Amino acid sequence: MADGGVRAPRNAKAIAFPARRRGLRDRAVLIASRVGASLLALALAAATAPALAQQDAKVFQFALENGLQVTVVPDHRAPVVTRMLLYRVGAADDPPGLSGLADFIQQAALNAGNATSSNNGARNCAFTTHDYTAFCQQIGKDRLRAVMSADADRLANLALSDRNVRDGADAVLADRRARVDGNPQALLREQMEAALFLSHPYGRPVTGWPEEVRHIGRIEAQAFYDRHYPPNNAYLVVAGDVTPDEARADAEATYGKLTAHELHPRAEFAQPPRLGETRLTVLRDDVRMPLLLRLYRVASYTEARPGEAEALQVLAQLLGGDPTSALYRELVIRRKLATETRAFYEGYARDDGEFGIFARAKPGVRPEVLQQAVDGIVSAAMQTVPRMADLERAKTQLVADAVYLHDDQISLASAYGQSLAIGLTAQDVEDWPNRIRAVSAEEVRKVAAGDVILREAVTGYLLPATQ
C-alpha cells in the first residue's frame, strides 16, 4: 500500500497543438449532459500540468483476485467520486494496417456505456493514447456501485455488431476530421511525429490513418477487444468521498466478477537511431502567420536517469512556460519577432518522450529569422546555467500550477492512473514535487546540452501557401 501525498505530474504547459499521445487534452470526450465548456477546459488543463502533493491525503492500493489493480485516493471535500479504469493497451498496439483500432474500441465501449452514465448524471471522460486507454466517470457517491456494476456488465459482454463497428469507425473518422484535418497545426504535428519517431508506433496517429480505419471490421475489432481488455490488463482508480474498504467492497462486487485472461504484452519496439536533423515545411491556404515548431525526441519519465526528466520539465518551464520565460522575453518582448511562444516537455510515455518549442511569427518576420533566434536561446541554455532566481521561480511555478489543478477530482484520478498505466508507481506520483524542487541549475544546463539536440529533432514550418 502506498501512502503519502496525492498529486501527480502531468505534462508541461498546454500549447496550441493537440498532444500526440497525452490523453485528456487531445482525446477528451466529455459527453455527459451536465458538462459544459468550462468543465472541458478544466479537464484539458488537468491533463497538461503537474499536480501537487496534498499532505493530508493517502492512497491505498490492492489487487482483486482477477488481477485488476486498484488504487483508492480518498478525497472527502464533497460527496462525489471519480472512477477511472485504464487499460494498458493503446495505439501502439494497433495491429499492422489497422491503425486507430484502440481508439475505435474506446469509442465503441463508450457508446455502449452511454445510456447508463447519462441516466446517472455522470461527468464522463474517455481517452486513448499510444500507451493506454482510459474511461472515467465522476458521480454522486451513492451511485458508485451502480455505475461500476453497469460498467462491469458491459465490459464482460461487449459484443460488437456490424452496426457498432460502422458507427465506431464513423465516429473515429468524424473526430479526426474535426480535430486534425481542419487544424493545420495538428496536421503539421502529425507529420512531424511520423518523421521524429521513424517506424516506432509513436509516429502513427492515435486516431489512425483514415484509409486504415475504414478497414476495421467486426472480427478484428472483437478479437482486439477480447485480447487486450481483461481485468488483469487494467488499473482502477477510485478518487473521492469513499473509504478504501468501501471501494474494495464495490470493486469486488462489480469488476471482481470479470474473468482474467492470458496477457499479451505490447511488443518491444526499437526506437530507431536518428542520424540527422530533419526539417519539414507545410504550406497551407488556411494559415496566415508562419509558425515554427520543433520537436526533440528525449527520454521519458519511464526511461530517464534519476532527475533527468524533472530537469527537462524545469527546462521547458524556463524556456517557454509563461511570459517570464526566455523565449517570451526574447522573441516577443525584446526582439518583437513572435506573437506567441511556448516550450513543453511531454514525458509521460512508456517509450521516448518529446520536448517541444513553438513560436508564431509576427507579420513580416521570416521563419528562418525566428528559427535562428530560437536556436540562439536554446544554445545559451546549453552553455549557461539558469540564474537562481529564474530557476526557483520556474520550479515554484510548476509546483504551484499543480496546486491549482489539484481541486479537480478527474485530474487527481488521472495523475495516478496515467502514471501507473505507463509503469510508474504511486510513490513516483507522490514524490514528483520534491523531485522538481531538487533540480539543480547544472542539471538543467546538462539536459539542455545533452538531451535537447538537433540530431534528435524535427523542425516544422507551417507557412501560408502564398509564401
Place this chain on the structure above:
Amino acid sequence: MADGGVRAPRNAKAIAFPARRRGLRDRAVLIASRVGASLLALALAAATAPALAQQDAKVFQFALENGLQVTVVPDHRAPVVTRMLLYRVGAADDPPGLSGLADFIQQAALNAGNATSSNNGARNCAFTTHDYTAFCQQIGKDRLRAVMSADADRLANLALSDRNVRDGADAVLADRRARVDGNPQALLREQMEAALFLSHPYGRPVTGWPEEVRHIGRIEAQAFYDRHYPPNNAYLVVAGDVTPDEARADAEATYGKLTAHELHPRAEFAQPPRLGETRLTVLRDDVRMPLLLRLYRVASYTEARPGEAEALQVLAQLLGGDPTSALYRELVIRRKLATETRAFYEGYARDDGEFGIFARAKPGVRPEVLQQAVDGIVSAAMQTVPRMADLERAKTQLVADAVYLHDDQISLASAYGQSLAIGLTAQDVEDWPNRIRAVSAEEVRKVAAGDVILREAVTGYLLPATQ
C-alpha cells in the same frame, strides 16, 4: 498459359545507394563455391535494369494442386537451369516489434539448404524485399530434380532450433553492419525512407532495426514460417534448358508434396498523406564530399495508370540514366558542380514506388548550390517536353540495357518472379519494351509535373562532420 517474349523490366539504373526493397542488388547473397566477384556484379546489374523481349522464347504457366504457381521459361542455350522460388512475404509482413524477421527467415532457410546446394556446385541467390522473399539456384540441368527435391524436403520440415535462431539473428546483424552501418549513404537512405513513407512499413529497413532483430525468438520465428511459407503463397520460376513437361514433372514430384495452408494475406497499409517537403541532414566523419539525395514517393508499376510508370522510367533515364542525361550534362560537364549524378525509378513494389535523384558535389561546392541546380533541371522537365532525339535515345537505351542483361539466366528468372510476386503478370513482363517505346514526350513532361513533386519528397544531405 502465357506465351510471348520473355524479358522483363527491372528497376532503373544502379546507383550508389543500396536499394530499399529491390532485392538482388541490395540483398544478394551469392554463396556457392564457384561464384566470384564478376558473377556478383552481373547479378547486381540484373536486378537493376529492365530486360528485353526475346522474340523466340515462350513462357508456360500452370499451378500445382497445392497452389504453387509455376512459370517455365525455356532457354536452351546451355545445359543449365535456374530455379527460383518466391514467397509473397517480406519485410512489410514483419510483426510489430520484430522487424527483420522475414529477412531472418531467409537467412535461416538459406543456411539450412547450404550443404545440398554446395554439393551440387550451384550458383545460389537469396534476397528479401518488403514485398517478397526469393531463393534461387542455377545448376546443371541434370541436377534440377535432385535440387528441387532437397529444397522441398527442407521447406516441408524447416524446424528452427534455438541455435538456428541465434545464428540467424547474428547473420542478419552482421549483414547489416557490413552493408548499412558502415555505409553512410545506406544509412542516409534508410533515414530518408523512414521519413518518406511515414508509418508505412516501406519506411522500416528490410534488415530490421538491430534492437528488434535481437528480440527474435524461436517461437515467433517458427510461427512466422509456418504462417507465411506454404506452397500456395509461392511462385516457382524455372528458367533454362528444360521443357515445360519436364519442369512440371519435376515440380509435381518435389514441391507437389508440400501441403497447402490457409493464406494470411498482408495487411493493407495506408500510404499516409505527405503534407510537406522534408529535408534531412546527416553529418558524418567518414564522408568527404557533400552528397545530395532526393527521394520522391511516386506510383509503382502496380499502382500506376497505364503508361505512367513507364513514363517515370523514361524520365529517370532522361534526367540521370547515363552521361548523356540532363543532370550529367548540366551538373558535371557544363557547370562543374558535381562529380557524379544519377536519377532512378524504383517502381517494382506492391505499394508506392520511389523516384530518386542523386548528386555528389565537387570539392568546394556547397550542397545548397547543388540542390538549386538540381531543382532547376527538374523544373525544366516539368515545363518542357524532352527533345525527340533525347527521348528516342533514352527509350532505346532502356530497352538496349535489357538486351545486354538478357543473357543472364538468373536475371531472366528474376524478371518474371519478382513481377509475379508483386501482382503483375507474365504478359506485363513481356509487354514492357513495347510500353516503354510507346511513351510520348508529353507523358514524360506530365509525370515530371504531376508525380515528381516536392510535397512527396525527402531531400537528404550527407555532409562531412566538419562542415
